[in-house]
Amino acid sequence: MSITADVIQFDSAQIDKIGRRIREGFIRANKGGEEWIEGSCEAAQALYEGRQLFRRDREFGAWLHGHSFNFYTHQDRAALITMGADLPTMRDVLKNSDSRSYRVLLRDNAARFTNAGKPDDATRIARKKRPGRRPKSEKSLPDTEVRRKVKLGEENYTALKGTSLGSPKEMDALITLMDGQTDFAISIGGETPIAPELISRALAGEPVSAVAVCLEKQRVPLPTLADFTDAWIRHPVKLLSLWTRADNKTKRDFIAYLEHQIDG
Numbered sequence: 001m002s003i004t005a006d007v008i009q010f011d012s013a014q015i016d017k018i019g020r021r022i023r024e025g026f027i028r029a030n031k032g033g034e035e036w037i038e039g040s041c042e043a044a045q046a047l048y049e050g051r052q053l054f055r056r057d058r059e060f061g062a063w064l065h066g067h068s069f070n071f072y073t074h075q076d077r078a079a080l081i082t083m084g085a086d087l088p089t090m091r092d093v094l095k096n097s098d099s100r101s102y103r104v105l106l107r108d109n110a111a112r113f114t115n116a117g118k119p120d121d122a123t124r125i126a127r128k129k130r131p132g133r134r135p136k137s138e139k140s141l142p143d144t145e146v147r148r149k150v151k152l153g154e155e156n157y158t159a160l161k162g163t164s165l166g167s168p169k170e171m172d173a174l175i176t177l178m179d180g181q182t183d184f185a186i187s188i189g190g191e192t193p194i195a196p197e198l199i200s201r202a203l204a205g206e207p208v209s210a211v212a213v214c215l216e217k218q219r220v221p222l223p224t225l226a227d228f229t230d231a232w233i234r235h236p237v238k239l240l241s242l243w244t245r246a247d248n249k250t251k252r253d254f255i256a257y258l259e260h261q262i263d264g
Contacts, residue, residue: 015053016155019069021046026071027200037094040080040102041087047077048084067153068178068196072102079106082113089113144168151175156199163202164248165210173210174198212247222247228254 025043029036054060061077064070072080079102083090093109106113148171149157160166165174177195194213201208215222223242228250231238243251 018050044080044084076102164207165202173214225253
């Protein structure tokens with residue numbers, strides 16, 4: 001990835017761990033109460049540490065976006081990074097404020113925080129990389145799989161295997177959502193992109209579908225059980241097309257319908 005040229009000290013395991021902490025902090029904060037305080041602090045600290053690994057804000061934002069860790073708006077992320085450099089002060093501010101806006105919290109308490117979002121000059125050691133060389137672990141993968149691994153991030157790519165988003169079709173749809181995720185806002189805080197939310201729900205074992213979200217965004221109606229039964233009786237050639245577009249619940253309903261036909 002070209003973005004690694006702008007990483008100060010590139011260590012994939014270190015960065016993946018930071019991304020995991022950002023996600024865990026975000027999920028924890030959305031539980032509310034004391035968890036909002038502790039989760040916010042966890043995410044802020046991880047964002048602060050992650051920012052130290054990149055030369056510019058733009059590259060850090062691109063990495064978060066490309067690996068589906070972009071849970072916050074640019075303004076909230078900047079506020080969290082600043083507050084994440086001083087966790088005791090941040091925790092005190094959160095405990096003594098009714099606001100749930102990180103931007104507002106930083107604005108109202110700016111004098112208590114230092115500007116600590118950018119890497120120190122002493123840490124600006126760019127890692128040399130050999131262009132055009134694919135990591136050994138990826139040489140045996142087809143180009144489409146390498147693309148998924150790069151777009152989703154190695155940790156997400158591996159973790160999603162075996163979940164409702166683990167198929168190639170679901171991963172490709174998820175990447176489509178990530179590439180245009182500002183158009184897919186949902187209601188957690190009013191500003192959360194849907195791709196990270198789908199990933200969190202899939203990792204929690206929920207039967208979510210990025211394909212279904214893409215189709216809904218395109219205003220293409222999902223096939224119903226009636227569509228399947230009609231195709232089964234009148235137009236069997238349409239079944240494959242319906243199957244590739246249907247959500248998991250409708251697929252299960254159709255299988256149950258076929259089993260009933262066999263038993264009957």
